[in-house]
Amino acid sequence: MRIVPWLRRIVWLLVIVADGMLAFVFFRPPPQDLPWTELRLGEPIGLFTGRKLTALTSDPARCIMLLRETGLRFEELPPRGEGQCLAADAVRIAPRQEMLALAPASVTPSCPVAAAVAVWKWQVVQPAAQRLFGASVASIETLGSHNCRRMYGRTEGAWSEHATADAIDISAFVLTDGRRISVLKDWPEPGEEAIFLKEVRDGACRLFATVLSPDYNAQHRDHLHLDQAARGGMGWRACR
Numbered sequence: 525m526r527i528v529p530w531l532r533r534i535v536w537l538l539v540i541v542a543d544g545m546l547a548f549v550f551f552r553p554p555p556q557d558l559p560w561t562e563l564r565l566g567e568p569i570g571l572f573t574g575r576k577l578t579a580l581t582s583d584p585a586r587c588i589m590l591l592r593e594t595g596l597r598f599e600e601l602p603p604r605g606e607g608q609c610l611a612a613d614a615v616r617i618a619p620r621q622e623m624l625a626l627a628p629a630s631v632t633p634s635c636p637v638a639a640a641v642a643v644w645k646w647q648v649v650q651p652a653a654q655r656l657f658g659a660s661v662a663s664i665e666t667l668g669s670h671n672c673r674r675m676y677g678r679t680e681g682a683w684s685e686h687a688t689a690d691a692i693d694i695s696a697f698v699l700t701d702g703r704r705i706s707v708l709k710d711w712p713e714p715g716e717e718a719i720f721l722k723e724v725r726d727g728a729c730r731l732f733a734t735v736l737s738p739d740y741n742a743q744h745r746d747h748l749h750l751d752q753a754a755r756g757g758m759g760w761r762a763c764r
């Protein structure tokens with residue numbers, strides 16, 4: 525039987541499409557590497573985890589649902605502040621949890637920042653501490669989150685992500701064996717502590733829209749500033 529040339533082309537095209545679909549089924553990337561799958565906070569970090577975490581800033585109810593799903597105990601706080609300083613979706617992580625403990629426990633980041641800190645602790649900070657120090661992280665020390673101010677505390681200019689609790693400043697990590705790794709003290713010194721700090725900074729860049737460390741400027745010599753750029757829009761990402 526003679527097959528007309530155009531029909532032959534269509535058959536080939538169908539074969540190629542079917543091959544492509546089969547290849548996708550067999551070699552399908554994990555959900556965290558696909559842009560259209562639902563975010564799960566317990567999954568390993570993938571190509572789109574950071575963007576999905578940042579997108580939670582426009583969907584606080586989903587953020588709360590995802591955080592609850594992990595089993596982490598936390599309190600949803602009523603809206604606080606007003607105007608440029610309204611923190612509408614802040615949470616307080618319950619103290620002394622093995623999953624995640626922030627010090628002081630009174631710190632109240634927005635839910636999207638808390639969710640990203642949780643993923644960071646589980647997938648970046650804890651594995652790095654275990655590999656480099658053979659100990660777990662008991663608590664992550666912060667210099668605060670919600671703070672009604674403009675950038676660098678100036679009297680005019682752009683508002684800080686801290687004004688809406690969409691940022692958190694991390695100053696140190698306390699291990700279960702009592703060791704304390706401090707950004708101020710250990711960042712500039714050669715040693716495993718500095719390797720650890722740079723590794724957790726780099727890991728944070730995969731989860732937060734903005735990460736600023738002592739490498740950025742002198743104002744950040746004692747902390748890592750992590751934020752989800754809720755004001756800056758979804759496209760803005762910085763890592764230094």
Ligand SMILES: [Zn+2]
Nearest residue numbers: 691692693749
């Ligand atoms: Zn900050």
